[in-house]
Amino acid sequence: MGSGTELLESAVAHVVRETGASVAMLYLLPRNESVLQLTVLAGVPGQLATPWTRVPLTSPMPVADAVRHRSLIWLGSQEELARRYPRPALVLPYQFALGAAPIRTGTTDRGGLVLLWPGSHPPELPPGEREAVLTGCHGIGMLLQQAESSGYPVRPGSQPRVLPPPVSRPPGPVEGAAAVEFVERLPGGSCALALDGTITFLNDSAAALLGVPASELLGTLPWVSLPWLDNPSVEDNYRAAVISRQQTAFTALRPPDRWLSFHLFPNATGLSVRILPGTQPDHADELPPPLPPRSAVPNRATALYHLMHLAATLTEAVGTRDVIELAGDQLMPAFRIQSLVVLTSAQGRLRIEGRRGSHPALMDRFDGAPLTADTPAARVLVTGVPGFFADFAELRRAYPAAGLRDAVAACAFLPLIVSGRPVGSLVLAYDRPHTFEPEERALLTSIAGLLAQALDRARLYDTKDRLAHSLQAHLLPHTLPTISGLDVAARYLPATKGMGIGGDFYDLIRLDDTTAAAAIGDVQGHNVNAAALMGQVRTAVHASAGAPPDEVLARTNRLLTDLDPGLFTSCLYVHLDLAGHTALLATAGHPPPLLRQPDGRTEALGLTPGLLLGIDPASRYPTAEVQLPPGAALALFTDGLVEAPGVDFDDATAALAELFALALDQTMDEVADTLVRYAERFTPGSDDIALLLINALGTDR
Numbered sequence: 001m002g003s004g005t006e007l008l009e010s011a012v013a014h015v016v017r018e019t020g021a022s023v024a025m026l027y028l029l030p031r032n033e034s035v036l037q038l039t040v041l042a043g044v045p046g047q048l049a050t051p052w053t054r055v056p057l058t059s060p061m062p063v064a065d066a067v068r069h070r071s072l073i074w075l076g077s078q079e080e081l082a083r084r085y086p087r088p089a090l091v092l093p094y095q096f097a098l099g100a101a102p103i104r105t106g107t108t109d110r111g112g113l114v115l116l117w118p119g120s121h122p123p124e125l126p127p128g129e130r131e132a133v134l135t136g137c138h139g140i141g142m143l144l145q146q147a148e149s150s151g152y153p154v155r156p157g158s159q160p161r162v163l164p165p166p167v168s169r170p171p172g173p174v175e176g177a178a179a180v181e182f183v184e185r186l187p188g189g190s191c192a193l194a195l196d197g198t199i200t201f202l203n204d205s206a207a208a209l210l211g212v213p214a215s216e217l218l219g220t221l222p223w224v225s226l227p228w229l230d231n232p233s234v235e236d237n238y239r240a241a242v243i244s245r246q247q248t249a250f251t252a253l254r255p256p257d258r259w260l261s262f263h264l265f266p267n268a269t270g271l272s273v274r275i276l277p278g279t280q281p282d283h284a285d286e287l288p289p290p291l292p293p294r295s296a297v298p299n300r301a302t303a304l305y306h307l308m309h310l311a312a313t314l315t316e317a318v319g320t321r322d323v324i325e326l327a328g329d330q331l332m333p334a335f336r337i338q339s340l341v342v343l344t345s346a347q348g349r350l351r352i353e354g355r356r357g358s359h360p361a362l363m364d365r366f367d368g369a370p371l372t373a374d375t376p377a378a379r380v381l382v383t384g385v386p387g388f389f390a391d392f393a394e395l396r397r398a399y400p401a402a403g404l405r406d407a408v409a410a411c412a413f414l415p416l417i418v419s420g421r422p423v424g425s426l427v428l429a430y431d432r433p434h435t436f437e438p439e440e441r442a443l444l445t446s447i448a449g450l451l452a453q454a455l456d457r458a459r460l461y462d463t464k465d466r467l468a469h470s471l472q473a474h475l476l477p478h479t480l481p482t483i484s485g486l487d488v489a490a491r492y493l494p495a496t497k498g499m500g501i502g503g504d505f506y507d508l509i510r511l512d513d514t515t516a517a518a519a520i521g522d523v524q525g526h527n528v529n530a531a532a533l534m535g536q537v538r539t540a541v542h543a544s545a546g547a548p549p550d551e552v553l554a555r556t557n558r559l560l561t562d563l564d565p566g567l568f569t570s571c572l573y574v575h576l577d578l579a580g581h582t583a584l585l586a587t588a589g590h591p592p593p594l595l596r597q598p599d600g601r602t603e604a605l606g607l608t609p610g611l612l613l614g615i616d617p618a619s620r621y622p623t624a625e626v627q628l629p630p631g632a633a634l635a636l637f638t639d640g641l642v643e644a645p646g647v648d649f650d651d652a653t654a655a656l657a658e659l660f661a662l663a664l665d666q667t668m669d670e671v672a673d674t675l676v677r678y679a680e681r682f683t684p685g686s687d688d689i690a691l692l693l694i695n696a697l698g699t700d701r
Contacts, residue, residue: 015136023116037156045196076123095119118245328356339429416452489668521571549586560614598631640687
C-alpha cells in the first residue's frame, strides 16, 4: 500500500479523535462501480467487520444511503437503528450511536465514512461533532482527489487496513511497581484482553480461578483456550463491550461445579476483566452446554454471528443473482473459502446458476452434464447427501472417472434442499487442505439450507419478473417512429424493488409530415393492474391523438372515470408543430417537462395542471404554447427520475435541468443514458422511470 493509504489512515484517526467516536469504517467507491469497499477500520478487530467489507449502493445500509442521498445519516439509538435498518440491528443488538456520511469531491462520489459512538452518547448529534464529521469527510475527499490527480489513486485492498489502538503512556518504574501491587491487592483475578479478544495479561489469582497456567493462556482467545467458555453468550458479551464501550458481565460454570463471575471494562485500547467467585444464576439450566475443544471449526458464537447475518441478508435478496452475490460476500471471507459455485438441475442436467471466487471455471465441465454422471455435483443433487473432501487426493479416489482437475486443495459438495427434496448443489472450494470436523459439517449444511430456501424464493421471483417484463414490453412501444426533423430517445426502467412492473408509459405518434404527438404518464401502483390500466390509457391517447391536447386528456379522462379502475393516472400530452416550430401542451397532474433552448438555457415549464385522470369526468385541462425552434429540446419524464427521500422535488428537478443543459452537444440517445445513470445513482429505485427526449432539428434536416 502506498503513501496515499497511509494518509487516509492518519485522516481517519484524526476524525476519530475530533469526534470522540469509538469506531470508524472508511469505505471507498471505485470509479464506475456500485459497491462500497471497506478500506480502513479503526476501533474494532477486523473479524467484527467481516460481514460489511462490501456494501452495494442499493443495499439498505446507513453508509449506502449516505452516499446515494449525499447526506449525513444519524442513528442515535439501537431502537432507531432497528426501525430504519433492521439487518445490522439484528446482528449487532448492542447500545451505540451511529453516523454515516458521504465522501465526495465536486460531483464525484468517492465513498462514505461510518462512525460509532459508545452507548452512553446522547441520542442527538451535537453541532460540534457534526461539523467534525463533515470536515473530516471533506478532508478525506480532498486527499483522494489529490492522490488521483497525482496519478496514484488510492484503491481498496483485498482486506481493510485495521488501525492499531492508541498507545497508552508507559508507566515509569515506580508507577509500574505500584500498579502491580494495586492489581495483586484486589480480590479475585485480573485479566486484560486486546480489542480482538486475545489475552494480553493475567495475574496469578486469575490463572488460579481459571484453572490453567498463565503461560498457556497468554496470546489466546479465552473461548478457544478454555472450552467451558465456548458459549455464545460469552463472546456476545465481549462484542457488546467492544462495540458499545460499556461494561458488561456474565457468569460461567467452570467444570465440574465452580461458578465464576466475569466483569468486562472496555476502552479504546482493550478490555480489563475482573474475575470473581460467583453463584449459579437462575437461568443457568437454559444456557447451551459448551462444546468440546476443536481446532479448525469456528467457535459457536462466531458461527451464530455469521449465520444470523447471512439469514438477515438473504431476506433482502430478490433474484437468483442477488442470492449468490450476497452469499458469496458473506460466506467466503468469513470461512476462508476461495470458490463458491451454485448448480441446479434443468431437464435432467446440471446447470451453473452462479459462481464467485478465485476459480470461476472450476465446475465448467459439469455445466450441462447429465444427473446420471458419476460426479460429486450430480451425486449430491440426486441423493441429498453432502460430500466433504479434505484434499484433492481424497476427491479423486472417490470419483476416479469424473476427470476432475487439480484446481483446489479441498472442497465440500452440499445439497440445496427445499421442502425435503434436493434442488441443487453448493460447491465450496479451498486453496489448501482442510479437515471438516463434525461441527463444521453441520454448520455448512445449515448454511446450504438457508441458501436453498433463498434460492427457491428467488427463482419464483425470477419467473414472475420475466412474466412481468414480457407484459410490460408488449404494452410499451417497441421502437419510436422515425419523424423527419426530430431526434428522439426513450427509456423505461422498472422499479428495482417489487415486481419490476408498473404503470409508467411514454409514446411518440406521427400524425402527418409536419405534426406529431408525444405523451408520458404514470398510473398509480407497481403491479399488473397498473400495467393493464396503462395499456388502456395508451390506447385512449392514441385514439384521440391529433385533437388539441386539452381534448385528448378530457376524452381519456372520461374513459377512465367510466371504467372506474380505482387507480389514478397522471399524463402529459404534447402536440408538436414541426413547420411552425411550436408545441402545445396540457397536463393532468404530471410533472412539467424541461425545455432546453438552443443556447443551453434550460427550465421546467410552468404549466397549469388539471386533475389526475380518473377523478372527475368534467375536469378541464388548460393548454399552453411554447416555441420550439431548431436546436431546442424537450425532456418528458416521470417522477421516479428525480424523487429521493429528503430531497425537495423542485431542487431535484433543477439538478436534472442542469444535467440536461450540460449535454447540449450530445445526441438524445447519449443524453438519455446520462440521465438514467444519474437516476440510478441518486434515487432509491423504488419507483418506475419513464423518459422521452425530443430534439427539434428543423424540417430541413
